[in-house]
Amino acid sequence: MKDQLSLAFHVLVYLGLIHVTAFVVSGEPQVPCLFIFGDSLVDSGNNNALTTAAKANYRPYGIDFPQGVTGRFTNGRTVADIIGQLLGFPKFIPPYATAADQEISTGVNYGSGSAGIREESGSHLGDRISMDRQLLNHEKIISRLSALQSNKTFTDEYLKKCIYLSNIGSNDYINNYLIPSIYSTSKTYTADEYAAVLVQQYSQQLKTIYNLGARKIAVFGLGQVGCTPAEIKRFGTNGKPCVEWINDAVQLFNDKLKSLVAKLNTDYQDARFTLINLTSISAPQGDVPLPNTPCCQVGEDGQCVPDSKPCLVRALTVFYDGFHPSEISNTAIATRSYISVIPMDTYPYDISHLARL
Incomplete structure (x- = not known):
């Protein structure tokens, strides 16, 4: 029992939950709607x-989710689900498919x-709805919404x-x-060149979201991909906690993404x-070893x-599986993301602030 309590404390400190206030959200949602890409x-x-x-x-995904198996890649709620609850939405935001x-x-x-910024990313796994295709789906939803509200001006303001x-x-990656x-x-790009190409394409996609009417946009940086159990198993760590060269490559992307966000705020006042900043949020708090063992039995994929x-x-x-966080993470x-614990968590402000703007 003592060992379990010690492990619990270490995991909670690692996740930053020791410092996070419990939120009780009631009343009307803080914003009228939430769109998730x-x-x-x-x-x-x-x-x-x-x-x-x-x-x-399929099980054991969704084992702790109120509606059971839904297609969520975790045991319970996703980050988007929980942010929706923190914003006051009484129900989970529905998937486009249904x-x-x-x-x-x-x-x-x-x-x-398996979707990516680039169209081909994840293609070896089969079909997926890339970011560009998600934007096309968003256009269709706006058309449906405008027809339902029967007032384009109202929809635009909404x-x-x-x-x-x-x-x-x-x-x-x-x-x-x-x-x-x-x-x-x-083979085509160095890690720095690839990060630049990715962020350039992503910038066009974020501008498209803006052009489709968005004015409050929260952009997630990438987490430490080199700390996922699957990448550690595949590449090894040379005695380090994570695959450092992967994290270094991803950090190049994150740094450029931060500069992009600053530029977008300047260009679209x-x-x-x-x-x-997922790197900040997922960083161990203090001298805590990274718990990177999957909760479920994982296959080669x-x-x-x-x-x-x-x-x-x-x-x-x-981690719930080889790639995806558990509900507690x-x-x-x-x-x-909703309320920053330290200034580095979000830039320039957290989602609770974004909702009030």
């Missing part, structure tokens, strides 16, 4: 009907497992008040740059872009083996 970190079921290996519509007309006024989740989350880019046997990007039994105490695990990320 991204990959498997936010996918809530858009991949279920696709022909792809990147899907999580969003009914009566649901879309509160927002839509376009996230797709969309300006919503929050837009974008959490994408990990697959441009995991399922592209880091697989030279399938993708040519690592009627909008507010903010960066969620790093995902949970269907119908396998996950670890019993899921509140003490950082997602809680830490979401709460520190």
Whole structure:
């Protein structure tokens, strides 16, 4: 029991939850709607009907989620789910694949497992809804919303008040740059050149979100991909806690993304872009070893083996499978995105501030 309590404390300190206030959200949502773009970190079921290996519509995924198995790549709620709750939404934002007309006024989740900024990222796994395709889906939702509201001017003003989350880019490394046997990007670009090319394409996509009416946009940086159990197993760490050269490559992207957010705020003064710094949020607090053992039994693809039994105490695990955080990790990320614990967590402001602007 003492060892379990010690482990619990270490995991909670690592996640930053010791410092995070518990939020009780009640009353009306702080913004009228929430739109979510991204990959498997936010996918809530858009991949279920696709022909792809990147899907999580089977147990033990969803084992702690109120609705059970939905296609979320974790045991419970995603970061986007929890941010939605912190913003006061009484229901989870529906996935684009199944969003009914009566649901879309509160927002839509376009996230797709294995999707990337680049169109080809994740293609070896099968179909996925890339960022460019997610933007096309958002255009369709705006058309549906405008028809329902029967007033384009009202819809335009309505969309300006919503929050837009974008959490994408990990697959441009995991399922592209880091697989030279399938993708040519690592032969074509140095790590710095690739980060620049990615951020340049992403900048166009974020401008498209703006042009479609968004004025409050939270952009997630990439987490430490080199600390995921699957990448550690694949590449080894030379005695270090993580695969440092992968984290170094990803940090080049994050640094350029921060500069992009600053530039977008300068160029579009009627909008507010903010960066969620996942590297800061996921950094160990103090001298704490990184707990990077998957909770579920994983296959060669790093995902949970269907119908396998996950670890019993899921509140003490950082990763649920080889790539994806557990719900407790997602809680830490979401709460520190919503209200910063330290100034480095968000730039220039957290999501609770963004909602009030």
